Amino acid sequence: MTEHPGPAAAPTILVVDDEPLIRDSIADRLRAEGFAVTTADDGPAALAAQQGTVFDAVVLDVMLPGMDGLEVCRRMQTHTTTPVLMLTARADETDLVIGLGIGADDYLSKPFSMRELVARLRALIRRAERYAPDATAGPPAPETEVETLGEVQIDHAARRVLVSGSPIHLTRTEFDLLVSLARRPGAVLTRAQLLESVWQWPDAGETRTVDSHIRSLRQKVGAHHIRTVHGVGYALEVVR
Template sequence: MTGSTGTSPARRVLVVEDERTIAEAVAARLRAEGFEVALAADGPGAVEAARRIRPDAVVLDVMLPGFDGLEVCRRIQAERPVPVLMLTARDDETDLLVGLAVGADDYLTKPFSMRELTARVHALLRRASRVPAPEPDLLRLGDLEINVAERRVHRAGREAHLTPTEFDLLVHLAARPRTVLPRERLLADVWGWADASGTRTVDSHIKGLRRKLGADLIRTVHGVGYALEVAR
């Protein structure tokens, strides 16, 4: 069993799901992994629960009564950054991009295995607690400026508002300009995943960066990965 040991406090996970059978199954599996679990079944209840219990991670369904998971994610991230795993019944790329844009870190499409879900939650928490490798306080590459200390990004003088994961991915690419980084390596280094099952997560975050910073900034090497391209 993977969970808290000794006197370390259990990590708290908020599960937001209006289908009771799914919610209880997810909660039971996460508790078996050593987590404390709280449940919410609608949008307003999820925001109130996040404010009250201050979870270490949130498992969040997109389709909810009250208001949807995208709005829940937007509101809880505005109050306090927290890793979010979104659950969606549709493998719709637009929904996924919107979810990532409002602050979700990862997603799973229903139906999913409980083993996969718990692996993703563990990976999110490992990444959130990891001490980042030291980077220069300021990265300047052509017209791209990344203030690592302040977590702010400008291109051609205009500020781009990135999600926490988009920022971490951009810094990782910018620290190795023109170097092609495989998706699997990005998953391991940025997300903390030990396997390559989430390459679409990388692709979706790259699309978010291109949308905010320009399509010319990141080069795709088909079948391999991505490289940050800057003017010489």
């Protein structure tokens, strides 16, 4: 007799937005797409919700009353690696770079399409599952794959980066972006190639996401390590 596995558990999403119409609209669409959704209308409520539940992803508005979304994200990332998708109505790139730098994995600018929101969340969850430890695999092998490209050293097994011998804290997305560039040092990768490699998006329509993450990555590893070819893309420069 063959046993068939039961249905997979629905991905759990925390939606944080102080505007009821937006919050409820997102929650309704995600539930219709098969997600299990918890909502919060401010930062303290979001942090309280996270204390009792391990979410698969968080949709977090930047503009929250009292404790803004950037501070909420920073606090969340001190004790969890849950992917965070930030929503912003601001055109100021500084907010985006700060948000990505403190641990947000992606962002959407308002107004946005629900279809794109769902696609972004599914991509974030797939990436998080790819790096989740396998409980049946046993302890990791002692060997560590370390790649040295001039001043930049990438420890793939530990997902750790050193620049000129000093450790650099990178978010999951920043690390994946650096690794994608490091696969072909000196070669220019287009934004479309990076979107597909890092975010698994075959549609290259949202290239601004790549630019924002590159800005954040540059601040951490040093601007001279990443070359911009305007209108084309980016390359990792091997600086010795």
